[in-house]
Amino acid sequence: MDDASQSKLPVQYDGLSAELKPEDPVLIADGLIRLKVEKSPGESGGIVVCTVEDGGPVSARKGINVPGTLVDLPAIGPKDKAALAHALEAGADYVAVSYVRTPEDLLPAKEAIAAAGQHVPVIAKIEHPVALEHLNDILDLADAVMVARGDLGVEIPLEQVPQAQQRIVDGAIKRGMVVIVATQMLETMTLNPRPTRAEVSDVSTAIRHGATAVMLSGETASGDYPLQAVETMAKIATATEQGLASSEVRPGAQATYKTTRAVAHAGVELAKMSGAVRIMVATEHGNAPRLVSAYQPGIPITAVTDRVRAARRVQLLPGVDSLIVKEFERGSQTMQEGLRFYVSVERL
Numbered sequence: 001m002d003d004a005s006q007s008k009l010p011v012q013y014d015g016l017s018a019e020l021k022p023e024d025p026v027l028i029a030d031g032l033i034r035l036k037v038e039k040s041p042g043e044s045g046g047i048v049v050c051t052v053e054d055g056g057p058v059s060a061r062k063g064i065n066v067p068g069t070l071v072d073l074p075a076i077g078p079k080d081k082a083a084l085a086h087a088l089e090a091g092a093d094y095v096a097v098s099y100v101r102t103p104e105d106l107l108p109a110k111e112a113i114a115a116a117g118q119h120v121p122v123i124a125k126i127e128h129p130v131a132l133e134h135l136n137d138i139l140d141l142a143d144a145v146m147v148a149r150g151d152l153g154v155e156i157p158l159e160q161v162p163q164a165q166q167r168i169v170d171g172a173i174k175r176g177m178v179v180i181v182a183t184q185m186l187e188t189m190t191l192n193p194r195p196t197r198a199e200v201s202d203v204s205t206a207i208r209h210g211a212t213a214v215m216l217s218g219e220t221a222s223g224d225y226p227l228q229a230v231e232t233m234a235k236i237a238t239a240t241e242q243g244l245a246s247s248e249v250r251p252g253a254q255a256t257y258k259t260t261r262a263v264a265h266a267g268v269e270l271a272k273m274s275g276a277v278r279i280m281v282a283t284e285h286g287n288a289p290r291l292v293s294a295y296q297p298g299i300p301i302t303a304v305t306d307r308v309r310a311a312r313r314v315q316l317l318p319g320v321d322s323l324i325v326k327e328f329e330r331g332s333q334t335m336q337e338g339l340r341f342y343v344s345v346e347r348l
Contacts, residue, residue: 011064017046019069027065030183031154032056065154075105076112084109088116093313096123096146101130103141110141119285121313123180126168127151139171143178144316146215150183169210176261176294178316181206182215186232190223195232203233204240212293212318241318244296264291271299278342280304282334286313293317304338 009028017040020026026035026048035050075097076084087095097109106122113120121143124131128151131138139145147168153161165181172179185203186195203214214237219229271279279301281289289303296319303314303322311322325337 009058013073014044015072017041017048018044019071020048020066024069025067026050027154028058029062030150033058063151065151067155076108084112088113088118088120091309092120093309094121094123096125098125099128100124100126100138101128102134103137106141127155129156132164135167135171139175145172145177146180146182148182166209173210176291178212180213180215181211183217185214185216186219186229189219189225189229193225193228200236203236207237207240208244213316260288261291265295268292268295268297271297278302280335280338283310286310289314289320290317293320304334
C-alpha cells in the first residue's frame with residue numbers, strides 16, 4: 001500500500017501484518033500517537049485495522065513501535081546495506097546501527113566496513129528492551145553507544161528510562177567508550193526559541209553523569225529554531241563541563257586496551273601534576289585520544305594525526321581538538337611536528 005490518508009497509513013515492512021495480533025498496541029512518532037489493533041490478517045502484506053486511542057498529525061518517515069512484539073527484522077536490510085555502502089564511499093566518520101538487540105546485530109555492519117578496508121567506528125543504538133538484557137556483550141563489541149531515548153521510552157515504561165540511561169552510560173564509561181544521549185533533549189525548541197528549565201537540567205544531568213556527547217534530532221532536522229537549539233546545547237554543555245572536577249567521571253578497569261589505558265591515565269596524572277597547558281596525543285584512528293579524554297583531565301587535548309578522518313572523528317570526544325600534520329614514519333616525529341606548530345602560534 002503506497003497511498004496514505006487519514007484512514008490509511010503505509011509501512012515499509014510487509015511482515016508487520018503477520019506479527020500483530022488483536023489488542024496489540026502500536027505507537028507512532030516516539031509514542032505521541034497510540035493505536036490498538038482490532039483486526040490483523042496474520043499474514044504478510046495484509047491490512048491491519050486499528051483504533052486510534054491517542055491521535056495527532058503523522059508525517060513521512062515516522063517510526064513505529066510495537067511494544068511486547070519481537071519483530072522479525074534483520075539488523076541490516078537491503079536498503080540499509082546500500083545506505084552503508086554510500087556512507088562509506090562518502091567518508092562517514094561514524095556509522096550507527098539502529099535497534100540493536102544482541103551483539104550479533106552489529107556484525108553485518110562491522111563486516112561490511114572491514115570488507116571495504118575501512119576503520120569506521122560503529123555506534124550501537126540502544127532502543128529495545130532486549131538490548132538491555134545483552135548490554136555488556138553489546139558494549140564489548142561496539143565502538144560507541146547511543147542512548148536512543150525516543151524508541152526506548154516507548155518500548156519500556158517511561159519511569160524506567162532514566163535508570164536504563166544510567167546503566168548504558170556507566171557501562172560505556174567503564175570501557176572508555178563514546179556514549180551519546182539523544183532524543184527530546186531540547187524538544188520544546190522545535191517550536192519555541194527557548195527550552196524549558198527541565199530540558200536544560202536534563203542535558204546538564206546527562207553530561208554530569210558521564211555522557212561524552214548529547215545529540216539533537218527533531219530540533220535541528222525539522223524544528224523552527226535549529227541554530228538556536230545548537231547554540232543553547234553548546235552553552236549548557238560548556239557551563240556544565242566547567243563545573244566538573246576531573247575526578248567526577250573516571251572509567252573503571254577493563255582488560256581491553258589495558259596497557260594503553262594505563263599509559264593514558266599516567267599521562268593525564270603527569271599533565272595535572274606538572275601544570276601542563278595541553279596534552280598532545282599522536283593517533284591514527286582516534287583510539288588514544290579517546291582513552292585520554294575518558295579521564296576528564298580538565299586540560300585541552302590535541303589529537304595529532306596525518307589522517308583527515310581521524311581528525312574529524314575525535315571531534316565527538318569531550319575536550320579534544322585535532323591537528324593535521326604531514327605523514328611521518330614514527331610517532332615521535334608526528335609529535336615533534338605538532339609541538340613545532342603550537343610553539344609557532346604561541347599556544348604552548
